[in-house]
Amino acid sequence: MKTPLVCRRKGPLRGSFAVPGDKSISHRALLFGALATSPSRVTGLLEAEDVHSTWKAVEALGARVSRDGAAVVVEPPAALVEPADVIDCGNSGTSLRLLCGVLAAVPGLSVLTGDASLRRRPVRRVLDPLRRMGADLSARDGDRLPPVVVKGARLRGATHVLPVASAQVKSALLLAGLFAEGETVVEEPAPSRDHTERMLAGRGVALRADGPRVAVRPGRPAGGEVDVPGDISSAAFFLCAAAGLEGSRVTALGMGVNPTRTGLLDVLRAMGARVTLANGRESAGEPRADVTVEGGALAGTEIAGPLVPRLIDELPVLMVLATQARGRTVIRDAKELRVKESDRLATMGELLHRAGARIELFDDGCAIEGPTPLSGVAVETKLDHRIAMSMAVAQLFTRGEAVALDDVGCVRTSFPGFFELLDRLCGGER
């Protein structure tokens, strides 16, 4: 039995912080580096368990990944090789799904698995469209769940119309398209994060993106330099905490502000928070800025439609913030939350309800009526880092009561320094 972590911090939050590297871009920097025609040099890589899963996977496929001071160097093999063992993706859905697209074309047999959480997450969404390209994949429970077994095959391009917006599915298909004969087209119902498109196009791959439709032709990316911007999905916990706590002012330095990821900033503004961007710049095809959020009175808002893929991972902490806003916040079109590291709608719904929030759950979202003070709760984190961090933020909105987390190790998947940073921004008060 693990010792629970009891959160007793108090706001307001003040200060600036360097945001840890973007997880999505870090995965891609390693994986695309392994497919490249020359070495890549990555700075600002997120050092967290999910990214280390991709790191180990590309090594198993023949890439050499080494440290050079603060940089990570990826030396690609002449061609990817059959892995000698099962590839363990740990808790990382991005690693597993993107690798399906690559391994579909690697000669030999590969097996992808993960922890108990990842082995409950759906894979048919990548298996079915990859099969239409000639790929040979199968999975447990009638092709529903990992482990996934892949036999490398000759692939042909295809046009895919995705039923849900998913950057992981889109990326897996575009990666398979690099090895396929002819053109591969992916169309989404709404644009999801476009880091794959930016990085591949920036490295000379023949890729055209036109709104929610992306087309790619076969080819290998060139190597190159990637300076990974800070992850808005990690900064979100502090930006939301600051927005809801009067007297707060925090600045996230060097945060990625790719428009396919900044739904959170739009929502904070719509709720009445003051959000300002300074020092805007671009590197490796990705915009970044220093983003300041100040706390104040908030109002409820609506989150639905194409906004949802632009903030999908921020919804658990936005649910916490909604409990502090005056009026009703409605979240719709977010059924995807049910197939993340945990069923995030059910998990957050139950936790916030127990903490005293007025919350009604729908199949694809929820309605939250605020403001309500929260009370302390015991949290089962269910191997879900975003639940742990969201509930640590929830504690800041209690009247000093503690939130107890059964497991804090899960934050290492995306944000190993989370609790230390929370302490610092809260002035060290516990």
Ligand SMILES: O=C(O)C1=C[C@@H](OP(=O)(O)O)[C@@H](O)[C@H](O)C1
């Ligand atoms: O492509 C990516 O890097 C990611 C895509 C999203 O998942 P879906 O593609 O399942 O929406 C997101 O939730 C995940 O954290 C990272």
Ligand SMILES: C=C(OP(=O)(O)O)C(=O)O
């Ligand atoms: C859903 C997430 O990641 P993944 O799908 O890569 O496990 C996340 O980080 O919130």
